Amino acid sequence: MTIRTRKFFGAIALLVLAFVWSMMGMVMAQFPVIANSGTLQWIYYIVVGMGWVLPAMPIVSWMLRPDANEPKA
Template sequence: MSVRVKKFIGTILLIALVSIYALVATLVAVSLLGAASTLTHLAYFFFTGLLWILPAMAIIKWMVAEPRSR
């Protein structure tokens, strides 16, 4: 697969990842943290704000990898 196609697919995947992740993280926060303290909210959003980076790094690593020679 060419680098150009991989970057296109990776871009679509990153946009989908961020959109879905933000929606799920917000829904979980609204449903579970309604009566929680400010410190709990801060910890939750700090953790979830950093957690999406792990799958994004994997997608970006795949996007920029050189094609295998045959």
């Protein structure tokens, strides 16, 4: 697979990840334990807002991997 194709599929995967992550984050934010505490909301939104980076890192590194037939410099 060429780098161009990997970037295309990776971009789609990142969009799906962001959509699913945000939907799950909104659902979990409605749990009474989180919804009733301002402090827990602060902590929750910081963790969830930055948490999507961990699953996105392997996708980005896969997207940027050089082609197998590309000569190394």
